[in-house]
Amino acid sequence: MEYGRKNPFPATIKEAYCLARDNVKETNHYIVDIANSGLEYKPGDSLGLFPHNDPGLVDELLQKLSASGEEGVELKRKGGFTFREALMEHLTIHRANRKFLKPLIAKLPANNRKELERLLSDRTALDQYLNVRDYIDILGEYPAAKFTPQEFADSVGGITPRLYSIASAPGTHPDEVHLTVAVVRYNSFERDRAGLATGFLADRVTVDETHVPIFIQPTRGFVIPEDGSRDIIMVGPGTGIAPFRAFLEQREMDEGKGRNWLIFGEWFEKTTFFYEDEFRAWQESGVLTRLDTAFSRDQDKKIYVQHRLQQAAAEVWKWLDEGAYFYVCGDKDYMAKDVHQALIDIAQEQGGLSEEEAEHYVNRTLMKEEKRYLRDVY
Ligand SMILES: Cc1cc2nc3c(=O)[nH]c(=O)nc-3n(C[C@H](O)[C@H](O)[C@H](O)COP(=O)(O)OP(=O)(O)OC[C@H]3O[C@@H](n4cnc5c(N)ncnc54)[C@H](O)[C@@H]3O)c2cc1C
Ligand SMILES: NC(=O)c1ccc[n+]([C@@H]2O[C@H](COP(=O)([O-])OP(=O)(O)OC[C@H]3O[C@@H](n4cnc5c(N)ncnc54)[C@H](OP(=O)(O)O)[C@@H]3O)[C@@H](O)[C@H]2O)c1
Numbered sequence: 552m553e554y555g556r557k558n559p560f561p562a563t564i565k566e567a568y569c570l571a572r573d574n575v576k577e578t579n580h581y582i583v584d585i586a587n588s589g590l591e592y593k594p595g596d597s598l599g600l601f602p603h604n605d606p607g608l609v610d611e612l613l614q615k616l617s618a619s620g621e622e623g624v625e626l627k628r629k630g631g632f633t634f635r636e637a638l639m640e641h642l643t644i645h646r647a648n649r650k651f652l653k654p655l656i657a658k659l660p661a662n663n664r665k666e667l668e669r670l671l672s673d674r675t676a677l678d679q680y681l682n683v684r685d686y687i688d689i690l691g692e693y694p695a696a697k698f699t700p701q702e703f704a705d706s707v708g709g710i711t712p713r714l715y716s717i718a719s720a721p722g723t724h725p726d727e728v729h730l731t732v733a734v735v736r737y738n739s740f741e742r743d744r745a746g747l748a749t750g751f752l753a754d755r756v757t758v759d760e761t762h763v764p765i766f767i768q769p770t771r772g773f774v775i776p777e778d779g780s781r782d783i784i785m786v787g788p789g790t791g792i793a794p795f796r797a798f799l800e801q802r803e804m805d806e807g808k809g810r811n812w813l814i815f816g817e818w819f820e821k822t823t824f825f826y827e828d829e830f831r832a833w834q835e836s837g838v839l840t841r842l843d844t845a846f847s848r849d850q851d852k853k854i855y856v857q858h859r860l861q862q863a864a865a866e867v868w869k870w871l872d873e874g875a876y877f878y879v880c881g882d883k884d885y886m887a888k889d890v891h892q893a894l895i896d897i898a899q900e901q902g903g904l905s906e907e908e909a910e911h912y913v914n915r916t917l918m919k920e921e922k923r924y925l926r927d928v929y
Contacts, residue, residue, distance in 0.1 A: 559764035594797035602751035713748035720800035779807020788816030791881020868901035
């Protein structure tokens with residue numbers, strides 16, 4: 552059977568290192584070994600991986616539930632497991648979910664239910680409550696609620712795979728998939744916490760040893776133009792740089808005539824200029840026609856990628872007018888929206904379009920009709 556999301560390949564990590572100097576930021580480069588997997592990918596695709604929970608957290612939770620871990624539980628669509636196996640590999644336990652509250656309330660005496668019932672009718676307060684708690688916190692707050700292993704397994708969510716934009720071209724790195732991963736860490740109620748997948752990769756994976764279940768998630772349309780003579784502009788701050796490293800490797804191999812313009816943003820030039828040596832080499836060899844950087848914390852006033860776009864507005868417009876593709880990757884909530892607005896502003900100022908015409912040009916012409924404004928945002 553072919554490897555895929557339903558049948559993930561048990562890969563190992565060949566190499567793992569921090570991309571930031573002096574540990575100012577925990578953004579790591581991982582090289583995943585896919586030799587003998589039969590897996591294939593192209594620049595623009597993502598890698599999906601199924602993380603495992605922290606065994607320390609599993610032990611604490613078992614203790615809270617007064618369970619040994621040897622109990623048998625049945626998981627929907629998955630089958631039978633010991634409770635410990637289910638907690639390690641199949642159930643989300645590092646963050647609490649909404650679904651848990653109803654069974655929790657049902658287990659509480661009437662005078663102990665009010666606070667939780669109020670939360671169920673106030674979405675914002677509920678999100679705030681759940682965002683900083685896991686089941687150990689909640690069971691600690693409501694010790695009267697007792698769950699059997701099966702009841703607990705039925706009341707929490709399963710583990711969903713995490714996606715990572717692939718940072719390598721397969722021709723440049725046969726049998727490997729490279730990733731650029733920002734590790735999520737925070738502290739809540741005096742316990743250090745980590746994102747499930749990023750914590751798993753950073754803290755619980757031993758190079759060449761630990762099996763990481765992976766699959767390839769092909770992109771729907773975030774691809775390099777087939778015509779190698781087309782120009783591309785790539786905007787990739789932070790981990791948004793990942794697919795553009797893959798694009799540049801591919802464009803170098805393809806030897807097309809198209810120009811490549813990269814706009815990268817991070818905190819500090821000295822310590823968080825990820826892949827600087829590679830980009831400098833591509834500048835020297837001419838693969839990278841233009842490289843702009845926006846280091847947000849090297850001065851008092853923030854400088855972001857959209858400011859660099861605005862400063863180069865005439866040139867951006869010229870490239871677009873000549874048929875360039877425009878790519879954005881990284882933060883969806885703030886960066887991608889600001890870059891989108893910058894593009895509309897540039898179309899107005901440089902193209903002499905009205906606000907409405909500029910919006911139409913960006914939202915319809917570039918994005919929908921010509922499909923040369925492409926985004927991979929999360
Ligand atoms: C198509 C796609 C491509 C992606 N590519 C990349 C990539 O190349 N590199 C990359 O690093 N990521 C990428 N991501 C994001 C990645 O999939 C994960 O979402 C991310 O790594 C976090 O996963 P996690 O399991 O470690 O965190 P989770 O366990 O899912 O936890 C994340 C949650 O923690 C919460 N959180 C964070 N800080 C705090 C805090 N201080 N207090 C309370 N809660 C907090 C966040 O709100 C978030 O909801 C991509 C996502 C998609 C959809
Ligand atoms: N919560 C977490 O701990 C955590 C950890 C990892 C990743 N993530 C999420 O994963 C995504 C990528 O994170 P990342 O570490 O790769 O990079 P990032 O957080 O997106 O930061 C990369 C660069 O973008 C800048 N930036 C901030 N706001 C911006 C805006 N509105 N427009 C343009 N640039 C902006 C940052 O500057 P400043 O920071 O100086 O403002 C930084 O220089 C984001 O969605 C992020 O929220 C979250």
